Each structure stands twice: as structure tokens, then as C-alpha cells.
Amino acid sequence: MRTTLDFTPLFRSSIGFDRMLNALEATSRIETAGNWPPYDIIKTGDDDYRIDMAVAGFSQDELSITQERNVLMVSGQKTGEDTAQYMHRGIAGRAFTQRFELADHIKVVGANLDRGLLTIDLRRDLPEEMKPRRIEIAGGDAQAKTGMRAIESEKHAA
Incomplete structure (x- = not known):
């Protein structure tokens, strides 16, 4: 007696796991x-x-x-x-x-x-590109070092 599993609910609620779910579904169909x-x-x-x-x-x-x-x-x-x-x-x-x-x-x-x-x-x-890599954390004065300016809004008098 073979039991077939239905993975449809998992397809509806997961993103990016379709390859794993397809592999699970395929193994349930394989004739041993x-x-x-x-x-x-x-x-x-x-x-x-x-x-x-x-x-x-x-x-x-x-x-x-x-x-x-x-x-x-x-x-x-x-x-x-x-x-x-x-x-x-x-x-x-x-x-x-x-x-x-x-x-x-x-x-x-x-x-x-x-x-x-x-x-x-x-x-x-x-x-x-898939291996773990260390990401530097910039301090508060890093903005001045990189030359980036903050966008300031202009105030208009009414």
C-alpha cells in the first residue's frame, strides 16, 4: 500500500522552497x-x-x-x-x-x-558568492568619510 502525500498547501504558503518540495513529491512517485x-x-x-x-x-x-x-x-x-x-x-x-x-x-x-x-x-x-562573508559595520562618522551627504528638506515660509 502506497501513500501519496499532497504538498499543495506547502506550495501556497512558501516561497523559494519549490525545488525541495518537488524533490519530496518526486520521491513519493519513484517506483522502487x-x-x-x-x-x-x-x-x-x-x-x-x-x-x-x-x-x-x-x-x-x-x-x-x-x-x-x-x-x-x-x-x-x-x-x-x-x-x-x-x-x-x-x-x-x-x-x-x-x-x-x-x-x-x-x-x-x-x-x-x-x-x-x-x-x-x-x-x-x-x-x-554563496559562502558566508563578513560585512563591515560602519560607525557614525562613516558618512563623512565616504563623501555622502544627507538629503535635507528645505523649509518654505508661508
Whole structure:
């Protein structure tokens, strides 16, 4: 049983949060493809993250990682036909696509495949204009230093 949430009241009373609300709405619509392949999401620093994904049996050529805007897609597709007759098949080799919603300014900085474990390193890179900055507070005599004059109103005698 799937419950669909209605975010319409939040859209009416909030400004600038539409991207977050759209992401919440999108996650409620996503069809879950199961937990395969298994993965971990790890925060390795203040602005650094890592995704570890178990992709046993896949080679580098059979895996694809793409980032489009704020969506990271990892997919795997086996090449060639497997004509072997299995008595028991415990290692899944089926095609998969895993989607990850990324926050703004998250970039993929590297990917590595080692012994069946795909590691994707991510970093939040805030642009300089979005980083906190200190603003000087001017004193009372700053107006005279900058050469700005106060506008005075003229009094007219009646």
C-alpha cells in the first residue's frame, strides 16, 4: 500500500522552497526497483560524501555513471550472452539503474571500481558568492568619510 502525500498547501504558503518540495513529491512517485545492487552512502567530511555500491561480476565497460543537473544515475548492463547452465545462481548479473537525488552544488569528483565495489566520491562545492562573508559595520562618522551627504528638506515660509 502506497501513500501519496499532497504538498499543495506547502506550495501556497512558501516561497523559494519549490525545488525541495518537488524533490519530496518526486520521491513519493519513484517506483522502487528493490535494493539491488546494495549500496552505502557515507559522509566522509563536512562537504564530502561517498557512495559504495556492490557490483560483483560487472566490469568497468559494463557500468555507466552520469550526472544530469541534480540526479546521479548509476547503471549496469552485462554485455554478451551467458550460455552457461547454472546449477545455482547466487550472483545476480541483471541490468540495473540506481538514481540518487543530489542537493545543489554536489559534484562527482571521482569513481573507482575495485574488487566488485564501485566507489563514487562526491563533494559540495559552494560558489564563492554563496559562502558566508563578513560585512563591515560602519560607525557614525562613516558618512563623512565616504563623501555622502544627507538629503535635507528645505523649509518654505508661508
